[in-house]
Structure formats: C-alpha cells, structure tokens
Amino acid sequence: MIYDLRSITSDKIAIGIVKSTHGLKGEVKVKAYTNYMTVFESGMEYLLYNSERKRHLIAKADTIKNSGKLLIVRFEGFESIEDANKISGFEIYISLEQLPEIGEDGYYFYQLLDSQVIDENDQLIGRVVDIIETGSSDVLSVFPEDCDQEQEPEKEIMIPIVQDFIVRLDKENKRIKVRIPKYYKGNVLD
Numbered sequence: 001m002i003y004d005l006r007s008i009t010s011d012k013i014a015i016g017i018v019k020s021t022h023g024l025k026g027e028v029k030v031k032a033y034t035n036y037m038t039v040f041e042s043g044m045e046y047l048l049y050n051s052e053r054k055r056h057l058i059a060k061a062d063t064i065k066n067s068g069k070l071l072i073v074r075f076e077g078f079e080s081i082e083d084a085n086k087i088s089g090f091e092i093y094i095s096l097e098q099l100p101e102i103g104e105d106g107y108y109f110y111q112l113l114d115s116q117v118i119d120e121n122d123q124l125i126g127r128v129v130d131i132i133e134t135g136s137s138d139v140l141s142v143f144p145e146d147c148d149q150e151q152e153p154e155k156e157i158m159i160p161i162v163q164d165f166i167v168r169l170d171k172e173n174k175r176i177k178v179r180i181p182k183y184y185k186g187n188v189l190d
Helices: 081-085
Strands: 012-022 027-032 045-050 055-067 070-075 091-095 116-118 124-133 138-143 157-160 166-170 175-178
Touching: 012 070, 012 081, 124 157
Parallel strands: 116 175
Antiparallel strands: 012 027, 012 091, 027 070, 045 055, 045 091, 055 070, 116 124, 124 138, 138 157, 166 175
C-alpha cells in the first residue's frame, strides 16, 4: 500500500533540520528547532524527511556534538561527504510520545509558534512567527495578521516570555494573553 508521505509525519514533530555537511566523514550540521536538547541522543532513531524531494528515511544517530548554535551529527551508514550531502535539507522528526515531559509552565517552541496573541482586553495583537532565544529569556516575535513581514518589518512586536508580560500561555488552544505596559513605545517591550 502506498501512503501519502505527509501521513508519515502526522504523529511526529520536527526537532531540527540538516543544514549542510561538516567535514569529509559523513557528519552534518543540524539546526535544532527545540529548546530541549535532550531529544538529540546518540543511538536514537530519527525520521529524516524532505517534503520538497518527497523522500524519507529512518537513521540512527551515531554521534552528536554541540557546536555553538548548531549540532554536529553523524548518522550510522553515512561515511562520506557525498553520503551526508544526500540528506542536506531534510528535517529531523521524532514521535510526539518521545518528547520529554515538561511542567505546566514549560513549553516547546512548536506549541507557541502560530499562536494568537491577545492583550488583557482580549484585543488581537497578532500571531507568533518566531521564538528568539536570548539567553536570559525567550522572546516572542509577533506580527499583526494582515501584515507582510518582509515588506513591513517595523510592525514586529517582540515580547519576552517572562511573568511581567505573559498573563496566560494557553498551549492547547494556541492563545497567549499578554500584558502591554503603559510605558510601551515602539515594537519592543522593555
């Protein structure tokens, strides 16, 4: 039976993407999509999927090394730069059940992306288009819904995910209620 390739990822979550090769011995550079790096483990099997090429494979991670903002990963059976180049652009998936448990106040980036952001009066501010890791706290990048982000970058609103600004994170319904301070000026909450 032939399955629609999208159905392969229906119960999975993308945790990263293979950006490029690294060295000559089959390693690749991986950009993580997650703020919980424990999902990357040596010996664990991952689904690698490229929707544009309509290709997928299951690969076991042999080694994983942290390299600043990227990971250096070598999958079993990938012995050369030519092998590694074949999976450049592939997203890395795991089953939702494999995600580590997080507390009530914790979140995965995928739970916040595309969430509707409203103020304390339930007025729509926009949607979360990105989450920026700053070290001290994550920051929501929010754009009004009718905005072209590339043509109107000045309309971006940046909201730190801290108690002073976040009233409620409703991860299940993808709604985030925020407190906009009276001294708010521009597009960054101070």
